[in-house]
Amino acid sequence: MVIYMFYPISTLVCNFCIPLSCSVAFLLSVQSTVRCDPIPDGVLHMECHDRFFMIAIDLSFTGEDPYFEAVDETGVYTITEEYAAMCGYSVSSIPQTGYVELRASYFSCHTDNKDDKEFAFNFNLIATHKEKVATYALNNTCSPPLPWSAREVTCEANYMEVSVRSDISCPTGTKKDDWDAVVQTAYFAAVSDWQVVFQRAEQELMPMALSDARKQGYAFDLTDGRLVFRTPYGQPDSFSTTVNGVPVEVVHATLFSRQTWAVLMVDLVAACSMHEGSYDESGYMTWETPEVLHPLMSGLHETRINIGANGELVEQPVAEERGYMVEQYNSTVRISIPYNAEGGYRKSAVSGDLYEFYIFSLYLEQISVDEDDVDTRLRFHRVLTTPLLPCPVFTENRTVLEERTFTVYLGDVPADVELAAVRLNEHQYSLATNATNHSVTQVVHPNNTHGYTVTVPFDDPAVIKRFSKEDAAMQHMLDINYTLTVRPENEQFSHLVSVMALMDVSPPAFAAVCSESGISFKLDHRPSDYLWEIRIGLDPLTSELAAQHGYIMTNNSQSLLLDVPLFTNGYEYKDVTLKGFSGTFEILVRDRETSEVQSATVKTCPFSSTELIMCSTDGRMTVVADFSAAIPSGGVPARTNLVDKYCGPKEADSTRALFSFPLNSCGSTVKLGKEYVTYENEIFFSRKLRNLKNPSFSSSDISRVTVQCTYPLAGLYRLFSAYKFESDTAGVGRIVHSALSTEGPQSPTVKPTIALQTPVPVTSRNKRPGYRPPAQYIKVSSFLKRLQKKGENQSSQIKVNAGIF
Incomplete structure (x- = not known):
């Protein structure tokens, strides 16, 4: 980043009151062809000020390295850096302001001056557009709004200029010794042509022809009513000194010419404050100048100060209302300006992090009257710049837990900074294509700043989730890395913020x-x-x-x-x-x-199911049997029964019957194997019913239905008991349809794995006469020991009938 620093100079003039008849003109042989192109609205600004003409062009229009040419009837002259300082032009291209600016003195070389009241300017702007050079003609005429003072001094960024009325009376404060030395030199060296002597302490005075002085960059001109002297800063004939602790640059020139019996002399002194300006922690830019810049000006009094920015002046009380401070101490004038005062320019810069600096174009006028009632106006153009100041952006976590969405605000983003990219943890987020699950929105504020709001749902893939035992909650963590760009330099910097939300954890639900x-x-x-x-x-x-x-x-x-x-x-x-x-x-x-x-x-x-069997863990078999393929003509399922003829169905219809009974009842048999135990029973039709309904029905056609529940022995706590049956798992049930006289293929079976957990209450059927309860208790372990004595591969069949083992 380049910052252009200019050092304004204050100038003092002492002229001997002898009219001059010479004039100075510069003719250059450089010629160029001017091509006039239109300039879009809003790009060009031309203004007439009290003592100068100003042109400002938007840098976005001019392209890189624009320059100006001065035009008069003698030709076209390129305004280079050296030529500008000699001829009264100041050109500054400050990217921070966005403009290239030309200030031209009313007494600049190629200005058409009419009686010091009307000044016509003609310039060419040379700009580059897409590698093509374009020329734009710029012209304007200005009339000074204020009358000219006896002495007019301008301290520009690159030169100082003095103009005095030619009829001004001789000052009374000239030191005799200094003047005698110059007179002696002029007397012996003077010729009819004008010459100049530049005085320096303890240095021999060497007269110089004006033509030679012009070659060294000095300019002299005589208008209808004023003598003009202009010199760039840092000339070989200048010298530096300190006044009240403030550095000052001085150029002391004396013009002289022999006119018959007399020597005509004009004494000129230019003295300029070289204070660079400073910045204090209270937020003020400060610039200083001595009240008296040179001993020849010691008679000045009744000083008045006007101050402003960008060539606009206001009186001191008005400036102080705007926050300016004007202090006079130890014969020094101190000007303090708030860093963000109206009329200044602010610019962002990147140096690892985001910084900012402020540029203020100080315009100061000091009006003084000496003891001879001769008024002097000194004008200073000074560019003040702050150092790099931290310009932190901030983030604010605006997350509402109930919304289950991260909402993070990035604020205090300057106008010349924009968001380029966002990284959510390790996921890069494109601003060009806003995703549906998270978004970035811009918020504009009236104080020339803006901000961005980022919203990311908790369940977004970019969010990291981790359970915290300490908080007994789920942590949702999100690192947001903002990449911001400073325009127009395209310098980038990053800003990282980490946010976390704790959410109570609830078990999953299906x-x-x-x-x-x-x-x-x-x-x-x-x-x-x-x-x-x-x-x-x-x-x-x-x-x-x-x-x-x-x-x-x-x-x-x-x-x-x-x-x-x-x-x-x-x-x-x-x-x-x-x-x-x-x-x-x-x-x-x-x-x-x-x-x-x-x-x-x-x-x-x-x-619903046509046929089913359920074997419960508490020892109950529930069967729905379908007899549609086995019941003879006229058969009734309600008349069916189990092995124990007193165990009938709980419910029946025309083709099916529902049985529900404890495993160790109703004539069930137990088949005990090495790893499994099987409870088995049969569903029969009443023989009497079959014979009455169908006498021709033979026993070989009679069908039976076998029902079984099989349990793994490893899961049984008790094999069976009058009071409790316990199994870790439900049994596997089978329903087998077969004829009594054959052992043919069995019908497909239904094998549920879980049955009813609630035992069916004891019914009146269980309270019939002659009913005997089953065995009270048998341990599986002791039963298995007896089986081992008979042989591990031998299976046992036990018939449980009316409780007899």
Whole structure:
């Protein structure tokens, strides 16, 4: 970044009151062709000020390296840096302001001056557009709004200029010794042509022709009523001194010419404050100048100061109302201006982080009157610049937990800074294509700043989720890395903010849907799912368990789907009738560390089935048998019975019958194997009923229905008891349709894995005369010991009839 620093100079003039008849003109042989192109509105600004003409052009229009040419009747002259200082032009291209600016003195070289009252300017602007050079003609005429003072001094950025009235009276404050030395030199060296002597302390005076002085960059001119002297800063004939602690540059020139018997002399002194300006912690830019810049000006008094910016002046009281401070101490004038005063320019800069600096074009006028009532106006053009000041942007977490969305505001973003990119944790977010799940919106403020609001839902993939045991909550963490760009330099810097939200963790919950064939469960995954364990009964739900029990499970990154077919492991059945029954399936959610049940998803659905068998864990067999293929003509299912003829159906219709009885009753037999035990019973038709309804019906055509419940021995606590049957798992049931006289192929069976948990109450059928309860208690372990004596491969068949073992 380049900052142009200019050092204004204050100038003092002392002229001997002898009219001059010479004039100075500069003719250059450089010629160029001018091509006039239109300039868009809003790009060009031309203004006439009290003592100069100003042109400002938008840099975005001119392209890189624009320059000006001065035009008069003698030709076209390129305004280079050196030529500008000699001829009264000041050109500054300050990217921070966005403009290239030309200030031209009313006494500049190629200005058409009419009686010091009307000044015509003609310039060419040379700009580059897409590698093509374009020339624009600029012209204007100005009339000074204020009358000329006896002395007019301008301290520009690159030169100082003095103009005096030619009829001014001789000053009374000239020191005799200094003047005598010059007179002696002029007397012996003077010729009819004008010459100049530049005085320096303890240095021999060497006269110089004006033509030679012009070659060194000095300019002299005589208008209708004023003598003009202009010199760039840092000339070989200048010298530096200190006045009241303020550095001052001085050029002391004396013009002289022999006119017959007399020597005509004009004494000129230019003295300028070289104070660079400073910045204090209170936020003020300060510039200083001595009240008296040179001893020749010691007679000045009744000083008045006007101050402003960008060539506009206001009186001191008005400036102080705007925050300016004008102090006079130790014969020094101190001007203090707030860093962000009206009329200044602000610019952002990047130096690791974001900084800012302020540029203020100080315009100061000091009006003084000496003891001879000669007024002098000194004008200073001074560019003040602050150092780089921290310009932090800030972030504010505006997240509302109930909305489950991060809302983060980035504020105090300057006008010349814009958001280029956003990174959410490790995910780059494009501002060009706003995603639907998170967004970035700009907020504009009236103080020439703006901000950005970033919204990101908690469940966005970019958000990191982690359970905190200390907080007993789920942490949602998001690092937002803003990349911002300073325009027009395209310098980038980053701003990082980390936000976190704590959300109470709830166990996962399944959605359940009934179907004709079973129940379907769905669980949408959450980041906290790893805290919980899903179980079916006592067993964790895994793909192996699902395959073992006949579940259909699909698990991906989004959700878990579990289809549980009817009669598979885990169902609980109730309200069994011939019309239907209810099936309930439960999924438990346990804490993975403590194994405590945190929640349960229980779904109960109505089902219907033509034929079914259920073997409960508490030792009850429930059967719905279908006799439509076996009942002879006129048969009634309500007249069927089990092995114990007193055990009839609880419910029957024209083709089916419902039985529900304890496993160790109604004539059931027990078949004990090495690993399993099977309870078996049969459903019969009444022989008397069969013979009466159909005498021709033979015994070989009589069908029977065998019903079985098989349990694993390892899960049994008691084999059977009059009071309790205990099994870890439900039994596997079978219904076998076959003829009494054959042992042919068995019919397909239904094999549910869970049956009713609630025992059926004892009915009057169980309280019949002659009823005897079954054996009271048999331990499986002792029973197995007796089996081992008979041989491990031998199976035993036990008939349980009316409680006899």
